[in-house]
Amino acid sequence: MGFELSREGLDRVLTELGESYLLYAPVLKVGEGRFTDTDVVRYDYVSSVEQIELAHKSDYAFKELLTPLSETLFFFTENECKVADAEARKVIVFLRACDLHAVKRLDQMYLANGPQEDWFYRRVRDRVAFALIGCPESFDNCFCCSMDTNVAPEGWLFSLEQTDDGYRCVVADEQLTEVFAAQAVGEAAFEPAHVSANDTVVRVPESVPVAIYQHSMWDEYTARCIKCGRCTISCPTCTCYTMQDVFYTDNGCVGERRRVGASCMIDGYTNVAGGGQYRRTACERIRFKVLHKVHDFRKRFGYDMCVGCGRCDDICPEYISFAACVNKLADAVDALAAQEVSADE
Amino acid sequence: MTLDVNVKALMKNAFRQSKVRGETASRVRVPGGVINAQSMARVVEIAEEFGNGTIFLTNRQGMEIPGIPLEKVPEVNERLQAIIDDSGVNQEERGKGYPAAGTRNVVGCPGSRLCPFGCYDTTALARRMDKAVFPNNRHVKIAFTGCSNDCAHVALNDFGIIGMTEPQYDPARCIGCEQCVNWCKRRSVGALSVVNGKIVRDEDLCIGCGVCVNYCPTRAWTRSPEHYFRLKIMGRTGKQNPRLAEDWLKWVDEDSIIKIAQNTYAYIDEYIDPGAPGGKEHIGYIVDRTGFDEFVKWALDGVELGPKCERASRVYWGGKRYDRSNELF
Structure with a gap:
């Protein structure tokens, strides 16, 4: 059922939800952008709808809740260790259709990639529910339609989008219907808004021949990419992490194990004992990242990892476009196939 | 004719x-x-x-x-x-052009309107300063530059203003990629180090250039809401004793800089060499005659430096004294 709400009415809904849930949503952080007097949109806890940034795509993804940038897993002393305490309250995460598709990818990696679930991921995942932010229009660099992620999958409690004079919410979770109905100024049957076309169109190759790994299409990126890792840190589906075992400086017998975000794009990734480094150049790193997003992951799990949110393209300081790279990849694959055909003839 | x-x-x-x-x-x-x-x-x-x-x-x-x-x-x-x-330049009589030329054009680098490294809106502050000190016949040179790169060459001015930001660190957003540490070392002063996976900033060494903020991929480093400045004073070119301006204040605020510049005109009026050619004399020569403390007394009249501001108790300048020796060693 769809409800129309005023800002005050929606705030009363959020207040009521706040009794059972923390609310985690995209927030405009004024002055916290990279450059002087610029802003950034990233996730944080909110208590009113005014705090939720609905007009812009978030620069950083919701995943920081499920896979924190820095998380202490446990503390250790001589022979004992203690798991770090976790927030006990449930959380409603406000996200868009592409991001809800991304949750499936995160779950895949942390819960269904091998025999063991990730215990820490499971601990936070079980507390999380979702609210869908409708997308009446595509943002710059979005290519969800190309990745078939423009329509949200099931798994959201209610949706939210702004109208000229208030908000519209579709309530999927029957237990919440009453809460919304009590504050609504109108009721109507509608679906959450979703886009059906993007300016950016990406063509993902169906399969990738081994020859692509040595292809010259990657070479330019070694000079262009600065290996900062923003593309992967802002990506809602990137899951890589590394560990820091920290021994407190004033007592070397006590410390903690921390899990921190890692990036296949940043120097140091793929370093191994003995000084080996499997991917040295930026072009090797980009090749791995791109193929992982639109090929390798699909080979293992049957669907593409990339959800087409375009944050990587939004944030790249060197104007390297992932979308353009995938299209170059598709063209290169076609050209290789054509060469093979002509060689056969 | x-x-x-x-x-x-x-x-x-x-x-x-x-x-x-x-x-x-x-x-x-x-x-x-x-x-x-x-x-x-x-x-x-x-x-x-x-x-x-x-x-x-x-x-x-x-x-x-x-x-x-x-x-x-x-x-x-x-x-x-x-x-x-x-x-928006101040004028005395419409249609009669500029009312003075002594106080030179206030210079500004592109600053934060364009430059990724600019720590403040240099154009806006240069215009504000121009409004505050012009028209005036005294020979005063003021320049604004967005960061410590000093592209505007403010060290050649009587007042050289360099932008600073106080980096704010959120360890919860830090993944320990160390790009800030490396770039601070390569592009700036090497004020950052890693301790137990997190970053420690040497507050004395940090010049507030904002390179760490620029290169942080996670927003663990952000800029302080307040804009701060380094004020260098009494730089000059010329025949007798050209010299670079030296640091007097750091982490100083915008209002104080404007007031100090305005105060300096009264100091010049009081102490300028009455025989100076064309009534023009670099302020630094006046400071050399009156002593630094007398300049400070006038410049800081009514100025309340903020709690973060650090002030050099005395400033020393270098530069060759051509009026004493023209030797090449």
Whole structure:
């Protein structure tokens, strides 16, 4: 059922939800952008709808809740260790259709990639529910339609989008219907808004021949990419992490194990004992990242990892476009196939 | 034609005395180095109608239109009016051009309007300073630069203002990628180090350039809401004792800088060498005569430096003393 709400009415809904849930949503952080007097949109806890940034795509993804940038897993002393305490309250995460598709990818990696679930991921995942932010229009660099992620999958409690004079919410979770109905100024049957076309169109190759790994299409990126890792840190589906075992400086017998975000794009990734480094150049790193997003992951799990949110393209300081790279990849694959055909003839 | 021109008044009216007899050059003031395209076109028109069709871009971001016949000065002044209105430069009488030329054009690098490293809006602050100190006949040079790169060469000015930001660190957003540490070392002063996977900033070493913020991929480093500044003083070029400006204040606020510059005019009036050629003397020479403490007394009159501001109790300058020796060693 769809409800129309005023800002005050929606705030009363959020207040009521706040009794059972923390609310985690995209927030405009004024002055916290990279450059002087610029802003950034990233996730944080909110208590009113005014705090939720609905007009812009978030620069950083919701995943920081499920896979924190820095998380202490446990503390250790001589022979004992203690798991770090976790927030006990449930959380409603406000996200868009592409991001809800991304949750499936995160779950895949942390819960269904091998025999063991990730215990820490499971601990936070079980507390999380979702609210869908409708997308009446595509943002710059979005290519969800190309990745078939423009329509949200099931798994959201209610949706939210702004109208000229208030908000519209579709309530999927029957237990919440009453809460919304009590504050609504109108009721109507509608679906959450979703886009059906993007300016950016990406063509993902169906399969990738081994020859692509040595292809010259990657070479330019070694000079262009600065290996900062923003593309992967802002990506809602990137899951890589590394560990820091920290021994407190004033007592070397006590410390903690921390899990921190890692990036296949940043120097140091793929370093191994003995000084080996499997991917040295930026072009090797980009090749791995791109193929992982639109090929390798699909080979293992049957669907593409990339959800087409375009944050990587939004944030790249060197104007390297992932979308353009995938299209170059598709063209290169076609050209290789054509060469093979002509060689056969 | 007989010319009877008050050259002193002409120069005060921002016209240069030309070596070509009967000609002058109009000096267009461009605070912060930003002029809108319409006024740029007006400069072109004046150059084509009254000048010799060329425009000289000055070292201090102004423009000079040479080849103007002296008798055309009143007409040029009228034509300058729209440019003066656009640039917001203070004026005494409409249609009469610039009321002074002693206090030089206030210089600004592109700053945060354009440059990724700029720590503040240099153009806006240069214009604010120009409003605060112009018109004035005293020879004072002020320049604003966005960060410690000092692209505006503020160290050659009486007052050189360098932008600073106080980096704010959120360890919860830090993944320990160490890009801030590496870039601080490569592009700046190496004030960052890693301790147990997190970053420690040496607050004494940090110059507030914001390189760490620029290169942080996660927003663990952000800028302070407050804009801070480093104030370098009494730099100069010239024949006797050219020298670079030296640090006097750091982590100082915008309002204090404006007030200090304004206060300095009263100090100059009090102590300037009455025999100085053209009534112009670099402030630094006055400071050399009165002693630094006397300058500070005047400059800080009524100024309340913020709690973060650090002040050098005494400033020493270098530079060669050509008035004492011209030897090459």
